[in-house]
Amino acid sequence: xxxxxxxxxxxxxxxxxxxxxxxxxxxxxxxxxxxxxxxxxxxxxxxxxxxxxxxxxxxxxxxxxxxxxxxxxxxxxxxxxxxxxxxxxxxxxxxxxxxxxxxxxxxxxxxxxxxxxxxxxxxxxxxxxxxxxxxxxxxxxxxxxxxxxxxxxxxxxxxxxxxxxxxxxxxxxxxxxxxxxxxxxxxxxxxxxxxxxxxxxxxxxxxxxxxxxxxxxxxxxxxxxxxxxxxxxxxxxxxxxxxxxxxxxxxxxxxxxxxxxxxxxxxxxxxxxxxxxxxxxxxxxxxxxxxxxxxxxxxxxxxxxxxxxxxxxxxxxxxxxxxxxxxxxxxxxxxxxxxxxxxxxxxxxxxxxxxxxxxxxxxxx
Numbered sequence: 548x549x550x551x552x553x554x555x556x557x558x559x560x561x562x563x564x565x566x567x568x569x570x571x572x573x574x575x576x577x578x579x580x581x582x583x584x585x586x587x588x589x590x591x592x593x594x595x596x597x598x599x600x601x602x603x604x605x606x607x608x609x610x611x612x613x614x615x616x617x618x619x620x621x622x623x624x625x626x627x628x629x630x631x632x633x634x635x636x637x638x639x640x641x642x643x644x645x646x647x648x649x650x651x652x653x654x655x656x657x658x659x660x661x662x663x664x665x666x667x668x669x670x671x672x673x674x675x676x677x678x679x680x681x682x683x684x685x686x687x688x689x690x691x692x693x694x695x696x697x698x699x700x701x702x703x704x705x706x707x708x709x710x711x712x713x714x715x716x717x718x719x720x721x722x723x724x725x726x727x728x729x730x731x732x733x734x735x736x737x738x739x740x741x742x743x744x745x746x747x748x749x750x751x752x753x754x755x756x757x758x759x760x761x762x763x764x765x766x767x768x769x770x771x772x773x774x775x776x777x778x779x780x781x782x783x784x785x786x787x788x789x790x791x792x793x794x795x796x797x798x799x800x801x802x803x804x805x806x807x808x809x810x811x812x813x814x815x816x817x818x819x820x821x822x823x824x825x826x827x828x829x830x831x832x833x834x835x836x837x838x839x840x841x842x843x844x845x846x847x848x849x850x851x852x853x854x855x856x857x858x859x860x861x862x863x864x865x866x867x868x869x870x871x872x873x874x875x876x877x878x879x880x881x882x883x884x885x886x887x888x889x890x891x892x893x894x895x896x897x898x899x900x901x902x903x904x905x906x907x908x909x910x911x912x
Contacts, residue, residue, distance in 0.1 A: 579674040582660070587612035587628050596674055599653075601646030615643040617650060631657045631670060651676070717768070724761040728754055781810025782818045783845065786825055790843055793829055800833060803842040812847060817910055820886050821845075821854055827883055828856040828906040836860025836904060851911040862898040883908070 579599045581592035589607040597604045600615060616624050620642050631637040638656045645651065656673040731754040738747035777785040783806045794802040813821070825843060832841050838860035846853045880896065883906070887894040892910040 581607070581672045581674065583612070583657070583670045583672050585628065585632050585668070585670065587624070590669055599645075599674055599676075600643065612641070612643070615645060617642060617644060627655075635659055720764055721761065721768070724757065724764065728757050728761065731757065777818060777822060782813050782821060783808060783810055785822055786843060786845060789822070789826060789829065793833060793841075797833055799839060801840045802829070803840070804844075805842065806845040808845050808847045808852065812912075813852065814910075814912060817852070817890060820890065821852075821908070821910075824883050824886055824906075824908050825854060825856060832856065832858040832860060832904065836862075838903060851909060854908045856906040857903065859903040862900045862902070862904055 579593070579596035581596045582590040584590060588611045589609065592600075592604050592607045594604060597607055600607065602610075612624055612628070613621050624641055627637070627639040627641065630639070636656070636658050638654065640652055640654050642650050642652050654675045656675070657670045658672075659668050660671045661668060731750055735747040735750040735754065738744075738750065776788050786806065787804050790802040790804040794800060829841060829843065832838050836858045838858035841856065841858045844853075844855040844857075846855075884894040887908045887910070890910060892908055895907045896904065897907075898904040
């Protein structure tokens with residue numbers, strides 16, 4: 548086990564250094580890992596690797612990578628496995644079909660692991676689905692495709708960040724609240740069995756109050772995932788509700804909302820993205836700007852729709868959008884930019900210590 552852990556550590560370090568453009572190497576927790584012989588035969592595989600390939604762990608044992616690869620890629624796969632035999636670490640891409648028969652390009656990172664018989668070594672193999680494999684091309688068409696893939700990558704990262712936030716809220720908030728309700732109910736039952744009816748009634752009253760609070764938490768989480776008002780009353784009402792909620796949640800910030808757009812004038816496919824951009828910009832202003840006043844404006848003109856979020860905070864140093872922004876902040880600035888541009892919109896940010904930060908997003912109709 549110690550050898551396996553050490554091999555995993557080396558594998559991840561080498562993968563980061565050797566393939567900086569292959570995407571993020573999955574953490575060991577939940578990573579798709581397998582032990583392969585030098586010729587690519589599965590000795591064992593964990594659940595994640597088996598699920599990635601569409602098999603159970605037991606079904607993979609004895610199969611070879613060649614069994615999962617299209618016929619026309621056997622030669623390339625054999626060359627890569629030969630390279631793995633000669634190196635302590637080797638990383639390469641391969642097309643595998645799995646049980647479904649649908650070809651999927653995967654990244655394989657292989658690291659030698661010693662066995663009890665020193666002459667019989669095996670390969671610890673990490674499988675991952677990299678978001679981008681191909682290097683940049685001078686061909687404009689290829690550049691467009693790469694830009695589109697990059698946009699999808701940032702959106703996926705934003706979604707993952709949202710899932711992590713939701714999981715934390717469900718575990719730390721809703722999970723603990725339900726646990727408390729369970730304990731209070733059990734305590735009330737014990738008191739009833741002991742004849743302490745009055746005490747049990749008081750405890751049940753408190754339990755009902757906790758249940759009401761938990762229902763409110765559930766509604767808030769559901770509202771953040773897909774605001775009910777967005778479907779029932781439309782985008783302007785949902786943005787107004789968002790402004791009021793943020794203002795009520797902070798004592799020292801005033802949030803102004805100005806809108807001259809009717810919901811019917813907003814294309815349906817833009818509503819969710821417009822709401823998410825406004826939500827992210829407002830949250831950023833509350834967390835980082837040290838502002839006392841924020842204004843959100845949604846205006847319509849002959850050219851289309853303009854969404855503006857302005858605060859009177861301390862501003863920040865302007866810097867080019869970079870990959871690191873998305874990795875560190877999830878949706879963040881780069882995520883908002885791609886969310887707007889994927890529907891043909893334009894996105895800009897201006898910031899200074901004197902005027903605060905101004906986020907603008909515009910769409911043509």
